[in-house]
Amino acid sequence: METMADLDARKLVVVFAPHPDDEVIATGGTICRHREAGDRVIIVFATDGSESHAAVLGIRTDPSPTELALIRQREAIAAAAALGVPADDVVFLHRQDTQLANEAGELAAGIEEVFQKYRGVSTVYLPDPDRELNADHRMTGQTVLARVRAAGLTPRLLKYVVWDRDVERAFQFENRLDAPAQIDDAEEVERVDIRHHHRQKLEAMSKHRTQVELFSASQTRTVIPRELKNRIERQTVETFRVHEWGF
Template sequence: MTKRVLVIAAHPDDETYGMGGTIARHVRQGDQVTVMIMTDGVTARHTVTAPQEAAALKACAILGVEDVRFGRLADQRLDALPLLDLIRPISAVINELGAQIVYTHHRGDANQDHRAIFAATLVAIRPTSACPVEQAYSYEVASSTEWGAPFAETAFVPTHFVEITATLEDKLRAAAAYAETHQSEVRPFPHPRSIEATRIYAWQRGVNVGVPAAEAFVSIRQIVKEV
């Protein structure tokens, strides 16, 4: 059965590094996937938005996604905004789409924008009778999730793995699309955001569960309506 899927990302490329293979799998099985990128990706090093958005559109197209939304909020400043300013646009898109599956950042990420997006998403998916969300997951992002504080209460402990053996190359090609812009966050190996490390991460998560390649998630909520 076709599902309506919303992937929420703080920055351009988070969606690809975090769960590009899973996005491609959703698309291949006929699900309706929307990617919502909350910030403009402009940092102290980069001051132009257009190349980042163009790269995001290209990367998402490689993954098969046609519906990409840009929030254009200021990068690395989401924690300075009232939380309601993040909750409202996320809630609006969830309700517009009738999203059944939502993916968001992990609460323990080193990046403050990621943590803000998690907090806002958690409010936006409150399990009221009007909320369409049946499943919600956090994904990990290289150079943020594993660089978070080493405390048990904020550790990323996967509960859910998606095999991406068939879509790993799509994920790597999407990551390479970001490398084509001078504003790219793609780095040389052995940086976690290198193309080589991205492949290794997928292999590692695959080895965790006995498959060639996988992506890992933490389940926030699953509402089971049929058993």
């Protein structure tokens, strides 16, 4: 298993999450390792997470999407704190959940602002723009790649996948973009051992109460399905593909 050699030096790291909770699912243990090494970690949320109950469960009241957006922002800050990231290092772009494909310009502007502010970034974690199935995830990944290049930055880019076929099936919810014509399967894979930070990751996940509990009286199941919960609870490694810069 590869070690995190890039954690040896103190660095500025930016984690992009399409929705509040993706940061924990994909990178929770890795964030803990960065913080333990003294690195500064900025967590950027692309969407407000307002549609989780409406889209997945068909619930539009108690909570309403507007109420849910505010609740999930507080949850995201609490989860970040559990990972060792202070509230001042949590950024919300406030794009509408499930609608990133229709807010491409606003998303790009928000991400560009992040890279202008944090130009010293050495490592970026992002959704894999090719392998993610969910449209918000793919749009976030695509836009991060485009804007980091436009900013003239060349940080290390580590791509993750949350929304694969198994997760999509378990959620019983589909929101896709067209798949890429070709995927590079030769990319280097980095595996991060999170055994020593697994409990901390689970603690952070528990802060996303709207997603892991029966938050609304109308719910008969949690937003995050049991299959994904089981995966997170068993997980001892977080896996990333290293983006190859092509100039």
